[in-house]
Amino acid sequence: MTDEALNDINQFLTFTLGKEIFALDISTVREVLELTSVTKIPRTPDFMRGVINLRGHAVPVVDMRRKIGMSLGEDTVDTCIIIVEIEFEGEYAIMGALVDSVREVFEMTPDTIEPAPKMGAAINAEHIQGMGRQNDQFIIIIDINKIFSAEELAMATKTTDEADAQPLESADDAVAATA
Numbered sequence: 237m238t239d240e241a242l243n244d245i246n247q248f249l250t251f252t253l254g255k256e257i258f259a260l261d262i263s264t265v266r267e268v269l270e271l272t273s274v275t276k277i278p279r280t281p282d283f284m285r286g287v288i289n290l291r292g293h294a295v296p297v298v299d300m301r302r303k304i305g306m307s308l309g310e311d312t313v314d315t316c317i318i319i320v321e322i323e324f325e326g327e328y329a330i331m332g333a334l335v336d337s338v339r340e341v342f343e344m345t346p347d348t349i350e351p352a353p354k355m356g357a358a359i360n361a362e363h364i365q366g367m368g369r370q371n372d373q374f375i376i377i378i379d380i381n382k383i384f385s386a387e388e389l390a391m392a393t394k395t396t397d398e399a400d401a402q403p404l405e406s407a408d409d410a411v412a413a414t415a
Contacts, residue, residue, distance in 0.1 A: 246346065248368070250339040250375060251318065253301050254309065258335075259342065259368065259377045266319040266330065268338050271311055281388070285334055288317065295319065297332035303383065304363070309336055323381050324389045333380075342375070344368045349377065 248259035249268075274286040274297050283302035287294040297317055301309050314337035321328045352364035363383045368375040 245343050246349075248342050248344060248375070248377060249318065250342050250370070251316070251335040252337045252339065253304070253306055253335060257339065257370070257373055257375045258300075259375050260318065260320065260333075260380055261365070261377075262341060264320050264322070264380050266321060269317045269319060269332070271315040271317060271334075274334075285332075288332060290319065290330075290332075293330075295330055295332050297334055298384075299334045301334075301336075312336070320380050322384065322389065324386070329389055331384075342368075342370060 247262040249262050249265050250257055250259045252258070269288075269290075272288055274288055276286040277284065277296075280286075283299050285297040285299045287296050289295075299308070301307065315334065316338045317332040317334055318338065319330060319332055322331055323329075349366040349368050352362075352366060363378060365377040365379040368377055
């Protein structure tokens with residue numbers, strides 16, 4: 237393989253929602269966490285699961301099933317939170333994406349990625365960066381920077397700021413916040 241071809245290889249983190257396989261560009265992924273306690277925030281949309289404590293900072297967590305219009309699934313031992321960076325107003329917002337399971341990092345070259353279909357996809361075609369293939373299965377590549385509206389990102393950022401501003405009254409509260 238030539239150096240130029242190696243530079244064109246893109247890496248994606250694959251994950252599942254129901255029986256569908258999705259992927260995110262690995263450059264937007266910070267880390268993958270096991271499911272932890274999520275604190276619900278009142279008056280947030282259904283897709284907003286709540287916030288988690290990530291090294292002393294409140295990070296909003298979005299249920300990706302709900303966000304893309306799928307039915308609510310049950311949390312299992314495989315359920316994970318993918319911590320992603322989303323570009324918002326020239327800065328980056330950190331969010332958690334709750335998924336059914338994380339599979340693997342998968343490499344694809346641009347010529348193996350097809351454009352988003354105009355119909356029949358599980359999610360809005362505007363949110364799809366493209367369609368890849370792994371063996372006989374399609375992989376829906378999500379553009380994480382387009383899946384949330386500016387209003388949703390502003391609300392998530394505001395929710396995070398408010399949660400971070402809540403003082404912990406004691407060391408016991410700090411332990412409870414991380415549980």
